Amino acid sequence: xxxxxxxxxxxxxxxxxxxxxxxxxxxxxxxxxxxxxxxxxxxxxxxxxxxxxxxxxxxxxxxxxxxxxxxxxxxxxxxxxxxxxxxxxxxxxxxxxxxxxxxxxxxxxxxxxxxxxxxxxxxxxxxxxxxxxxxxxxxxxxxxxxxxxxxxxxxxxxxxxxxxxxxxxxxxxxxxxxxxxxxxxxxxxxxxxxxxxxxxxxxxxxxxxxxxxxxxxxxxxxxxxxxxxxxxxxxxxxxxxxxxxxxxxxxxxxxxxxxxxxxxxxxxxxxxxxxxxxxxxxxxxxxxxxxxxxxxxxxxxxxxxxxxxxxxxxxxxxxxxxxxxxxxxxxxxxxxxxxxxxxxxxxxxxxxxxxxxxxxxxxxxxxxxxxxxxxxxxxxxxxxxxxxxxxxxxxxxxxxxxxxxxxxxxxxxxxxxxxxxxxxxxxxxxxxxxxxxxxxxxxxxxxxxxxxxxxxxxxxxxxxxxxxxxxxxxxxxxxxxxxxxxxxxxxxxxxxxxxxxxxxxx
Amino acid sequence: xxxxxxxxxxxxxxxxxxxxxxxxxxxxxxxxxxxxxxxxxxxxxxxxxxxxxxxxxxxxxxxxxxxxxxxxxxxxxxxxxxxxxxxxxxxxxxxxxxxxxxxxxxxxxxxxxxxxxxxxxxxxxxxxxxxxxxxxxxxxxxxxxxxxxxxxxxxxxxxxxxxxx
Numbered sequence: 239x240x241x242x243x244x245x246x247x248x249x250x251x252x253x254x255x256x257x258x259x260x261x262x263x264x265x266x267x268x269x270x271x272x273x274x275x276x277x278x279x280x281x282x283x284x285x286x287x288x289x290x291x292x293x294x295x296x297x298x299x300x301x302x303x304x305x306x307x308x309x310x311x312x313x314x315x316x317x318x319x320x321x322x323x324x325x326x327x328x329x330x331x332x333x334x335x336x337x338x339x340x341x342x343x344x345x346x347x348x349x350x351x352x353x354x355x356x357x358x359x360x361x362x363x364x365x366x367x368x369x370x371x372x373x374x375x376x377x378x379x380x381x382x383x384x385x386x387x388x389x390x391x392x393x394x395x396x397x398x399x400x401x402x403x404x405x406x407x408x409x410x411x412x413x414x415x416x417x418x419x420x421x422x423x424x425x426x427x428x429x430x431x432x433x434x435x436x437x438x439x440x441x442x443x444x445x446x447x448x449x450x451x452x453x454x455x456x457x458x459x460x461x462x463x464x465x466x467x468x469x470x471x472x473x474x475x476x477x478x479x480x481x482x483x484x485x486x487x488x489x490x491x492x493x494x495x496x497x498x499x500x501x502x503x504x505x506x507x508x509x510x511x512x513x514x515x516x517x518x519x520x521x522x523x524x525x526x527x528x529x530x531x532x533x534x535x536x537x538x539x540x541x542x543x544x545x546x547x548x549x550x551x552x553x554x555x556x557x558x559x560x561x562x563x564x565x566x567x568x569x570x571x572x573x574x575x576x577x578x579x580x581x582x583x584x585x586x587x588x589x590x591x592x593x594x595x596x597x598x599x600x601x602x603x604x605x606x607x608x609x610x611x612x613x614x615x616x617x618x619x620x621x622x623x624x625x626x627x628x629x630x631x632x633x634x635x636x637x638x639x640x641x642x643x644x645x646x647x648x649x650x651x652x653x654x655x656x657x658x659x660x661x662x663x664x665x666x667x668x669x670x671x672x673x674x675x676x677x678x679x680x681x682x683x684x685x686x687x688x689x690x691x692x693x694x695x696x697x698x699x700x701x702x703x704x705x706x707x708x709x710x711x712x713x714x715x716x717x718x719x720x721x722x723x724x725x726x727x728x729x730x731x732x733x734x735x736x737x738x739x740x741x742x743x744x
Numbered sequence: 745x746x747x748x749x750x751x752x753x754x755x756x757x758x759x760x761x762x763x764x765x766x767x768x769x770x771x772x773x774x775x776x777x778x779x780x781x782x783x784x785x786x787x788x789x790x791x792x793x794x795x796x797x798x799x800x801x802x803x804x805x806x807x808x809x810x811x812x813x814x815x816x817x818x819x820x821x822x823x824x825x826x827x828x829x830x831x832x833x834x835x836x837x838x839x840x841x842x843x844x845x846x847x848x849x850x851x852x853x854x855x856x857x858x859x860x861x862x863x864x865x866x867x868x869x870x871x872x873x874x875x876x877x878x879x880x881x882x883x884x885x886x887x888x889x890x891x892x893x894x895x896x897x898x899x900x901x902x903x904x905x906x907x908x909x
Contacts, residue, residue, distance in 0.1 A: 410806045461839045
């Protein structure tokens with residue numbers, strides 16, 4: 239399965255190219271900065287710097303872009319932890335526990351935990367890529383629309399998990415997200431809910447909507463408060479606590495390994511990637527925890543699950559790029575653009591004819607993970623100063639960055655308007671006890687679920703017995719049902735008992 | 745940890761009669777029904793509505809349950825003599841003011857550009873939140889807001905509509 243001769247050639251190629259090691263630290267820093275700015279997604283950062291790779295050799299060019307990818311993967315966690323604003327959609331679940339930790343004055347610890355989980359997750363993701371790239375390239379082609387629909391359904395089951403308060407309100411919140419995701423042109427070519435506006439033909443932009451639901455609604459709630467962390471004595475950024483958080487994460491190898499495995503598994507499927515991986519890993523971690531009620535209230539396990547999964551999915555998403563020439567997500571789509579700029583075509587032939595380059599890329603990214611550890615620890619030391627800024631100053635400036643970032647994403651006023659409308663909706667939802675996190679999950683997964691449902695219907699002609707002839711679908715359905723069993727059993731056991739908790743993951 | 749749970753619980757309003765929540769949920773139900781009906785009416789086949797209609801139906805059904813839950817909880821609290829707080833719109837005035845400023849900011853941007861609109865929005869937000877020191881208002885409101893817009897326009901090369909930057 240592993241061509242050791244090509245692997246040796248890859249190592250020689252990698253360490254024989256000094257240019258690669260000059261651009262990689264710069265790329266990581268760019269990724270951290272851009273990832274930490276709400277609204278500027280990793281793919282936007284990669285696209286901005288894509289032209290800079292034109293005069294680089296192929297290997298340094300790709301390593302530079304993957305360094306932005308790696309840095310951005312963790313950078314998104316910084317505003318998620320400090321301000322409840324996921325810098326990227328892959329850091330949505332990081333905010334669920336990272337932000338409550340920050341409110342408790344444990345921001346340094348949360349940042350350290352997130353960094354360590356990201357570094358280890360990235361490393362494990364590329365190890366997985368190293369081991370399975372050739373085998374998986376063949377297997378992924380067998381996934382059809384019915385299998386993808388079950389994967390989407392799995393994502394939607396998180397709606398139930400993300401709410402420990404009113405189950406009905408959790409369902410409502412999730413349905414709102416799914417319905418918002420269906421606005422615009424459908425896969426079947428129908429125009430829906432656009433009110434005749436051409437700006438809505440592409441639908442409601444997901445990232446501005448999640449910025450509004452999470453960030454703007456939270457900022458509205460923070461107006462009138464003095465500081466993000468109420469206790470002055472906790473408003474310090476401590477390198478010792480950051481390192482302590484990193485040690486804490488390392489002491490939980492099983493949790494990191496589990497979330498990384500989920501990240502790899504989901505990252506392998508083209509079009510799914512880190513946005514779903516972090517939520518799925520969070521759901522599994524919460525389900526497996528001894529104290530699931532503590533998730534959403536500042537449990538470090540939530541940060542580990544999210545960051546481990548979104549980082550490991552990066553390596554796995556490279557499989558479809560390298561093996562099939564299909565970008566697994568927006569970030570790998572930019573990488574595909576870089577391939578084209580250098581007259582390189584990804585796919586089975588690329589792997590068979592350029593194994594040394596493929597292995598050099600994999601090893602290069604493993605080294606990037608180690609570099610992220612050192613660059614990231616210095617970066618978070620400075621980024622953490624944000625808790626010392628009074629909220630009356632922080633709130634409008636963060637709001638402005640969110641609005642500008644939303645405009646950058648959409649290129650028109652749809653982004654900022656989406657932030658405002660989603661923010662107001664989110665504020666009312668929070669006020670009346672609806673978990674906005676479930677809306678975000680519905681928003682991110684709804685479009686994919688509908689697309690795959692329609693394709694499944696078209697392929698099967700509406701005949702449900704079609705599923706019986708799809709063993710992978712049946713296996714995935716069985717796994718989905720099994721994964722829901724613990725929650726159902728807990729619900730049945732709790733029936734008749736008085737409600738003990740009112741917390742939710744919003 | 746307990747403080748966060750308390751904060752979250754405090755965020756959600758639990759008044760004597762959940763009238764605000766009921767109105768909010770009625771609006772949501774109407775929006776869901778309206779959207780689903782518009783999709784079904786314009787549909788050319790099952791593929792056009794097969795996701796939207798069932799999801800809207802589940803949403804409306806769940807809203808019905810949620811309204812019943814809220815009222816049952818309110819009656820239970822009243823019966824148990826638990827003190828319920830008012831909906832507290834007065835305490836929400838700063839948040840509503842900030843929302844109004846944000847709406848005005850986004851509405852004005854296409855006409856006056858991000859640079860001027862951002863500056864006015866940040867200055868007004870600082871004043872709304874009680875900041876009265878001229879140096880802070882001027883420094884943050886003008887310098888910091890313009891620096892952020894400049895960063896997006898000239899460093900990130902994003903074509904924002906601006907008046908003078």
